[in-house]
Amino acid sequence: MSKQDKPFRPKARRPRGFEDKTSDVVRAERRLIRAACDVYESWGFEPLETPAFEYADALGKHLPDDDRPNEGVFALTDDDDQWMALRYDLTAPLARYMAENFDTLPKPYRRYQFGSVWRNEKPGPGRFREFIQCDADSVGAPGPAADAEMIALAVNVMQAAGLKPGEFVVRVNDRRLLDAVLESVGAPGTDAGALQKLRVLRAVDKLDRLGEDGVAALLGEGRKDDSGDYTEGAGLGADGVKAVLRFVNSGDASREVALAKLEETVVWSEAGKAGLEALHAIHGVLDRLGVSDAHAAFDPSIVRGLGYYTGPVYEAELLLDLESDKGQPVRVGSVGGGGRYDDLVARFKGQDVPATGFSFGVSRFAAALSLLDRYNGRDRIKDELTVVLALEPERIGDYFALAQEIRAASGRPAEVCLAGSKNMAKQMKYADKRGARFVVMVGSEEREAGQVTVKDLKAGAEAAKGIESRETWTEERPGQVTVAAGDLIATLDKLRSAS
Amino acid sequence: MSKQDKPFRPKARRPRGFEDKTSDVVRAERRLIRAACDVYESWGFEPLETPAFEYADALGKHLPDDDRPNEGVFALTDDDDQWMALRYDLTAPLARYMAENFDTLPKPYRRYQFGSVWRNEKPGPGRFREFIQCDADSVGAPGPAADAEMIALAVNVMQAAGLKPGEFVVRVNDRRLLDAVLESVGAPGTDAGALQKLRVLRAVDKLDRLGEDGVAALLGEGRKDDSGDYTEGAGLGADGVKAVLRFVNSGDASREVALAKLEETVVWSEAGKAGLEALHAIHGVLDRLGVSDAHAAFDPSIVRGLGYYTGPVYEAELLLDLESDKGQPVRVGSVGGGGRYDDLVARFKGQDVPATGFSFGVSRFAAALSLLDRYNGRDRIKDELTVVLALEPERIGDYFALAQEIRAASGRPAEVCLAGSKNMAKQMKYADKRGARFVVMVGSEEREAGQVTVKDLKAGAEAAKGIESRETWTEERPGQVTVAAGDLIATLDKLRSAS
Numbered sequence: 001m002s003k004q005d006k007p008f009r010p011k012a013r014r015p016r017g018f019e020d021k022t023s024d025v026v027r028a029e030r031r032l033i034r035a036a037c038d039v040y041e042s043w044g045f046e047p048l049e050t051p052a053f054e055y056a057d058a059l060g061k062h063l064p065d066d067d068r069p070n071e072g073v074f075a076l077t078d079d080d081d082q083w084m085a086l087r088y089d090l091t092a093p094l095a096r097y098m099a100e101n102f103d104t105l106p107k108p109y110r111r112y113q114f115g116s117v118w119r120n121e122k123p124g125p126g127r128f129r130e131f132i133q134c135d136a137d138s139v140g141a142p143g144p145a146a147d148a149e150m151i152a153l154a155v156n157v158m159q160a161a162g163l164k165p166g167e168f169v170v171r172v173n174d175r176r177l178l179d180a181v182l183e184s185v186g187a188p189g190t191d192a193g194a195l196q197k198l199r200v201l202r203a204v205d206k207l208d209r210l211g212e213d214g215v216a217a218l219l220g221e222g223r224k225d226d227s228g229d230y231t232e233g234a235g236l237g238a239d240g241v242k243a244v245l246r247f248v249n250s251g252d253a254s255r256e257v258a259l260a261k262l263e264e265t266v267v268w269s270e271a272g273k274a275g276l277e278a279l280h281a282i283h284g285v286l287d288r289l290g291v292s293d294a295h296a297a298f299d300p301s302i303v304r305g306l307g308y309y310t311g312p313v314y315e316a317e318l319l320l321d322l323e324s325d326k327g328q329p330v331r332v333g334s335v336g337g338g339g340r341y342d343d344l345v346a347r348f349k350g351q352d353v354p355a356t357g358f359s360f361g362v363s364r365f366a367a368a369l370s371l372l373d374r375y376n377g378r379d380r381i382k383d384e385l386t387v388v389l390a391l392e393p394e395r396i397g398d399y400f401a402l403a404q405e406i407r408a409a410s411g412r413p414a415e416v417c418l419a420g421s422k423n424m425a426k427q428m429k430y431a432d433k434r435g436a437r438f439v440v441m442v443g444s445e446e447r448e449a450g451q452v453t454v455k456d457l458k459a460g461a462e463a464a465k466g467i468e469s470r471e472t473w474t475e476e477r478p479g480q481v482t483v484a485a486g487d488l489i490a491t492l493d494k495l496r497s498a499s
Numbered sequence: 500m501s502k503q504d505k506p507f508r509p510k511a512r513r514p515r516g517f518e519d520k521t522s523d524v525v526r527a528e529r530r531l532i533r534a535a536c537d538v539y540e541s542w543g544f545e546p547l548e549t550p551a552f553e554y555a556d557a558l559g560k561h562l563p564d565d566d567r568p569n570e571g572v573f574a575l576t577d578d579d580d581q582w583m584a585l586r587y588d589l590t591a592p593l594a595r596y597m598a599e600n601f602d603t604l605p606k607p608y609r610r611y612q613f614g615s616v617w618r619n620e621k622p623g624p625g626r627f628r629e630f631i632q633c634d635a636d637s638v639g640a641p642g643p644a645a646d647a648e649m650i651a652l653a654v655n656v657m658q659a660a661g662l663k664p665g666e667f668v669v670r671v672n673d674r675r676l677l678d679a680v681l682e683s684v685g686a687p688g689t690d691a692g693a694l695q696k697l698r699v700l701r702a703v704d705k706l707d708r709l710g711e712d713g714v715a716a717l718l719g720e721g722r723k724d725d726s727g728d729y730t731e732g733a734g735l736g737a738d739g740v741k742a743v744l745r746f747v748n749s750g751d752a753s754r755e756v757a758l759a760k761l762e763e764t765v766v767w768s769e770a771g772k773a774g775l776e777a778l779h780a781i782h783g784v785l786d787r788l789g790v791s792d793a794h795a796a797f798d799p800s801i802v803r804g805l806g807y808y809t810g811p812v813y814e815a816e817l818l819l820d821l822e823s824d825k826g827q828p829v830r831v832g833s834v835g836g837g838g839r840y841d842d843l844v845a846r847f848k849g850q851d852v853p854a855t856g857f858s859f860g861v862s863r864f865a866a867a868l869s870l871l872d873r874y875n876g877r878d879r880i881k882d883e884l885t886v887v888l889a890l891e892p893e894r895i896g897d898y899f900a901l902a903q904e905i906r907a908a909s910g911r912p913a914e915v916c917l918a919g920s921k922n923m924a925k926q927m928k929y930a931d932k933r934g935a936r937f938v939v940m941v942g943s944e945e946r947e948a949g950q951v952t953v954k955d956l957k958a959g960a961e962a963a964k965g966i967e968s969r970e971t972w973t974e975e976r977p978g979q980v981t982v983a984a985g986d987l988i989a990t991l992d993k994l995r996s997a998s
Binding site for chain 1: 540542913
């Protein structure tokens with residue numbers, strides 16, 4: 001195919017909003033995914049992998065960004081003209097899977113899944129259209145004990161990721177409490193006015209970003225943002241706005257105190273009572289599991305943006321003051337969230353199938369962890385990497401055998417330099433670019449004497465700091481030793497343990 | 500969103516050609532991916548993750564299935580009306596990445612990647628439109644040593660996957676040898692008649708499936724298959740067909756013998772000499788690495804279906820006689836392949852960038868391994884799973900604490916039964932459906948006596964084989980013991996070590 005009639009040279013570029021992840025990022029994400037999956041498996045959750053595509057009608061329309069084409073998803077038609085769309089989360093596909101396999105699965109069905117999801121959103125800095133989520137869900141358990149389990153799991157994952165007390169919190173609420181507040185100000189509750197309710201939810205969900213005034217505008221008439229775009233409001237009156245804001249501020253660092261405050265606000269409503277009862281039960285289980293107030297708090301400002309939640313909702317937040325590589329403060333905020341979605345499977349089945357789950361945003365979470373000093377070690381592979389120079393190309397097989405010997409003896413990575421030049425300086429430059437720890441050299445002199453030369457690039461760089469003249473450098477050759485070929489492995493081991 | 504104006508009940512179903520993978524499959528695939536990645540990392544390859552989408556022009560048109568819409572890919576237009584397509588392999592995205600980051604990357608750049616690829620093909624039994632590939636590539640190394648490295652890597656991965664000598668072989672060839680044969684019969688060589696050459700390649704690639712007569716037809720006039728579909732032939736004359744068939748049959752179990760045979764056939768041609776020289780060099784490196792003839796053989800019938808290969812090509816094949824769960828023989832054949840593709844990055848750069856790589860079909864390979872007895876152990880998780888029954892729902896927190904205790908002490912998975920009924924028989928049924936090893940029960944009696952009851956479902960099932968009457972069963976309660984609450988962990992340990 002290389003010779004085409006019309007030579008065409010495409011530009012090497014990615015579609016906007018998509019990223020290439022290099023080794024540091026990939027390794028940080030894998031570390032986090034493994035920590036989360038180990039926790040999920042230890043709680044009896046099983047892996048499931050659903051496909052990237054679902055029929056569009058099975059996915060439903062739950063994304064907040066509903067002003068985009070195809071409601072924010074990437075969609076296309078199949079051969080038979082049915083619309084398929086790439087999944088925008090891992091929850092909607094689970095609902096489809098559960099409905100399709102309802103009779104054969106144990107109930108509750110606990111599963112975890114991680115993988116890419118795609119959103120056809122406006123790309124921006126740090127806002128990607130493909131990112132990894134890692135979810136655990138429990139389908140078929142109606143009681144708040146299942147919600148408490150998800151919250152404890154989320155706390156466990158934050159801990160397994162290496163976070164310490166005070167560095168994170170999982171904030172918990174129940175949407176039915178907000179329903180009670182809306183009832184109290186004469187706004188429709190659960191059974192009608194779904195759009196108004198959704199607008200209230202989305203307004204409250206923006207408290208973090210817009211502050212009280214911005215949310216008040218969105219709860220009332222509407223709001224024009226800095227770019228001049230206007231968002232229609234939920235249409236609550238002044239009293240309603242005030243009641244909602246009072247409610248969202250009624251959280252407390254102590255779960256007991258928060259429960260007492262909520263009692264006064266919402267207990268006269270049926271929805272409110274149900275929500276409060278759920279929070280009491282969740283509190284009871286968390287207490288017995290040793291999950292403290294510091295790790296899981298009740299916070300009525302948590303509502304989650306997705307439309308499908310029906311009861312308890314939760315959000316995992318980092319409380320760290322992080323700095324970017326350039327010393328800029330980085331605000332991470334929420335790295336995951338979830339809640340109860342009792343109606344999602346019912347969409348297919350027409351019968352009640354209670355469900356609750358939690359989802360971590362792996363890319364965002366791992367990126368934040370990478371900014372912590374404790375993860376700032378050098379890339380494992382590179383620090384242990386040995387590059388064997390190919391100084392006599394006709395003996396390339398010998399160099400491969402040497403690299404093999406190092407791998408077999410130490411379990412550490414080793415590679416032959418295939419930079420395509422027998423020039424030593426060029427090959428050293430390659431080893432340097434690779435960030436290798438050791439270079440192994442066998443030129444004609446070493447070969448005839450049955451020797452190898454080992455250069456410890458780390459020790460060399462250290463030593464070089466104290467050497468002032470080029471002459472001394474060439475004479476002393478810091479970090480470099482020539483030994484009998486049979487002593488190669490022992491020499492590498494010695495150099496490694498010395499640093 | 501649960502209350503819509505028009506209630507709509509979608510059918511829970513997947514798009515054709517896509518599959519849900521349950522825990523056994525997911526675990527088998529992960530085991531294989533981990534084995535392969537460990538090998539790649541030990542050879543100094545670094546992970547890279549490119550996005551699912553590429554611009555269509557960057558992907559190029561290399562799929563054999565070019566009679567499908569969009570040339571076999573899933574494509575859609577972005578906001579700015581540019582065509583994007585889901586990747587159909589991991590090689591084309593690597594070429595784009597390499598061209599985009601050429602100046603900053605070390606050369607050669609060795610990377611590995613695994614992930615889903617998508618092909619808009621006609622779905623069929625065992626033929627999926629989304630599957631996982633796991634690739635290693637070396638970009639920037641022109642010599643056959645880099646090809647030898649890829650072949651040795653492939654052999655290492657097959658071994659790391661648990662395969663023994665004689666259970667697999669990596670077959671190696673060089674496409675330039677076939678060019679020499681085509682020259683010899685007056686057919687165009689490398690520089691012209693790309694379409695005819697492609698048809699020859701695809702014909703030879705089907706030798707396995709169609710046999711010599713089928714291939715002969717495709718090399719000549721064309722072939723009508725069983726369904727009546729007609730495939731146009733490469734248009735070679737009788738002598739040409741004969742020469743190609745003689746060539747593809749000139750392999751040998753010994754690499755030395757195969758090289759000698761090839762010498763006679765192709766050495767008078769420049770292309771042939773270059774290809775033969777590459778195979779000699781590959782043989783030299785493989786020998787020094789201890790890769791035997793049994794693990795890597797020269798086989799001129801290997802050409803690979805993709806258009807972009809330019810030199811050495813290789814294919815990993817399973818030699819196992821496998822049987823499906825139903826006792827049917829399963830022919831697996833090729834589980835991976837690759838080769839040199841020196842023009843793929845040049846498409847973007849307009850300058851030569853040599854490259855070579857190998858790709859495993861993870862789903863197909865893992866499915867085959869799962870049919871081997873040695874992998875037929877029960878699911879790790881389930882065999883170790885403990886289900887704590889929730890016999891007194893108002894004490895649910897205590898059951899969670901019990902499960903936590905088991906997890907913390909043994910590192911093994913434990914879960915609370917949240918089946919939504921306090922009925923013991925129903926909860927036992929759940930534990931059974933989950934395939935749990937142990938059930939832990941604390942009813943009011945046990946609680947008041949400070950005891951727990953442990954049921955070993957595995958021992959119980961064993962013992963039950965020897966029990967004939969229901970009365971004896973109820974009396975003996977095989978595999979069941981009641982102990983002091985403090986002895987729970989020790990009891991589980993004892994039961995585990997007894998089996």
